[in-house]
Amino acid sequence: MREKHWRDLIPVSELEKNDVTPAKHGSLDFAVYDTVDGIFVSLARCSHQGANLCYGYFDGKTIECPLHQGLFDARTGEPKASPATRKLIMIEARVHESMVQILK
Amino acid sequence: MAEEVLTPISQAMKDGVLTRKDLKELMTRSNGPGLLHLLIFILCYCVTGLLILLTQGSLWMIPAMFLHGIILVHHFSLQHECCHYTPFKTRWLNEIIGTYCGFVLVIPNKFFRYEHCNHHTYTQILGKDPELIELPISLWKYLWYVSSIPYWKAKFSELFNHTLGRISDIEKEFIPPEERSSVILEARLYSLGYVIIILASWYGDWWGVIWYWWLPVFIGEPVMRAIRMAEHVGRPNITDMKQNTRTSLVSLPMRFLCWNMNYHAEHHYASSIPFHALPKLHKKLEGFVHVESRGYWGAHFDIISQILGFKPRSDNIKN
Numbered sequence: 001m002r003e004k005h006w007r008d009l010i011p012v013s014e015l016e017k018n019d020v021t022p023a024k025h026g027s028l029d030f031a032v033y034d035t036v037d038g039i040f041v042s043l044a045r046c047s048h049q050g051a052n053l054c055y056g057y058f059d060g061k062t063i064e065c066p067l068h069q070g071l072f073d074a075r076t077g078e079p080k081a082s083p084a085t086r087k088l089i090m091i092e093a094r095v096h097e098s099m100v101q102i103l104k
Numbered sequence: 105m106a107e108e109v110l111t112p113i114s115q116a117m118k119d120g121v122l123t124r125k126d127l128k129e130l131m132t133r134s135n136g137p138g139l140l141h142l143l144i145f146i147l148c149y150c151v152t153g154l155l156i157l158l159t160q161g162s163l164w165m166i167p168a169m170f171l172h173g174i175i176l177v178h179h180f181s182l183q184h185e186c187c188h189y190t191p192f193k194t195r196w197l198n199e200i201i202g203t204y205c206g207f208v209l210v211i212p213n214k215f216f217r218y219e220h221c222n223h224h225t226y227t228q229i230l231g232k233d234p235e236l237i238e239l240p241i242s243l244w245k246y247l248w249y250v251s252s253i254p255y256w257k258a259k260f261s262e263l264f265n266h267t268l269g270r271i272s273d274i275e276k277e278f279i280p281p282e283e284r285s286s287v288i289l290e291a292r293l294y295s296l297g298y299v300i301i302i303l304a305s306w307y308g309d310w311w312g313v314i315w316y317w318w319l320p321v322f323i324g325e326p327v328m329r330a331i332r333m334a335e336h337v338g339r340p341n342i343t344d345m346k347q348n349t350r351t352s353l354v355s356l357p358m359r360f361l362c363w364n365m366n367y368h369a370e371h372h373y374a375s376s377i378p379f380h381a382l383p384k385l386h387k388k389l390e391g392f393v394h395v396e397s398r399g400y401w402g403a404h405f406d407i408i409s410q411i412l413g414f415k416p417r418s419d420n421i422k423n
Contacts, residue, residue: 049225051114052111052113055113055114055117055376057376066111066376067113067224067375068375069376081195082214082218082283083218083280085283
């Protein structure tokens with residue numbers, strides 16, 4: 001198994017404050033959440049039917065899918081309301097020297 | 105993990121019609137506008153209910169019930185908004201009010217939500233969109249649909265089957281296995297509610313539910329069928345959002361009653377945007393979506409022209 005490293009994703013200064021921001025690394029799209037408990041990152045695709053969560057409504061704790069309004073806890077990826085039933089793929093993240101990094 | 109799909113909103117972003125800033129501003133949620141709208145809506149049907157009371161025993165009672173029915177069937181517009189969780193910021197308010205609206209119209213809310221999800225995923229795609237109303241093949245079929253008889257047949261049969269624990273193969277495509285039992289439970293609770301109301305009316309020997317609720321809804325439903333037809337019927341059965349949905353420009357009272365759902369193409373573009381922001385979205389999408397400037401009448405003129413062969417049928421247009 002390949003060893004994981006911290007990789008730069010997006011500067012903190014480019015984050016949409018108290019909201020969700022899209023970010024790309026390689027061919028993958030990520031959603032970066034500026035939550036009440038800090039920065040969290042998931043893959044941007046909804047686990048229901050693949051819509052891009054970065055266009056969804058975010059209230060500081062939960063992210064709502066823009067297509068069917070399924071709800072997820074942006075800090076854990078847990079589905080909170082139908083039609084979401086599966087967890088989001090969360091990516092370990094940290095803020096290091098004003099940069100959001102992901103362990104990948 | 106599901107593959108990313110090109111959704112209407114991501115399409116609008118790619119086409120440069122909307123910016124993220126626009127979207128975020130339009131998506132802002134609050135309880136105030138929805139609660140105020142709801143209060144006026146309730147006042148409207150209290151007034152029309154009073155009209156029924158005042159005209160009781162005269163022939164004027166029939167138009168009074170029709171007017172009351174037109175307002176009551178617009179509980180659907182609010183239920184529809186609630187199923188997108190947009191009219192109220194407080195999420196549970198959408199569930200409670202959506203369930204209430206669904207009870208008024210025999211549309212169990214959870215079931216509707218799942219069905220409506222697939223309508224947004226597969227808008228206007230034959231065999232995939234569970235809410236698709238096909239372009240009628242004759243004027244007779246058009247009138248038959250507007251009469252609402254086939255609609256009620258389908259609604260009661262859905263409720264009956266779900267109450268008995270039966271989910272059809274088509275429904276299994278949009279209700280995930282883990283949610284089927286809650287859809288059945290919901291149908292049973294709705295059925296129980298109706299049985300309790302009938303028994304209470306019998307026991308109390310007062311049948312106001314018929315004169316103030318069921319009969320008005322029955323005679324008002326053709327109006328809602330006609331409105332629902334205006335949303336997609338006569339538009340092509342293709343995936344292109346710019347073509348498959350129709351926005352109808354209607355009068356202020358109609359916009360109020362239908363909770364701005366006449367801006368239907370805009371709603372399909374960004375279903376997370378609340379009803380009160382749809383007129384602003386309409387301005388942003390000007391020239392980008394199909395708009396019927398003659399309103400619902402114009403939409404039906406278009407539909408009937410296609411049925412009678414004065415215009416090419418939209419269901420001949422393929423992806």
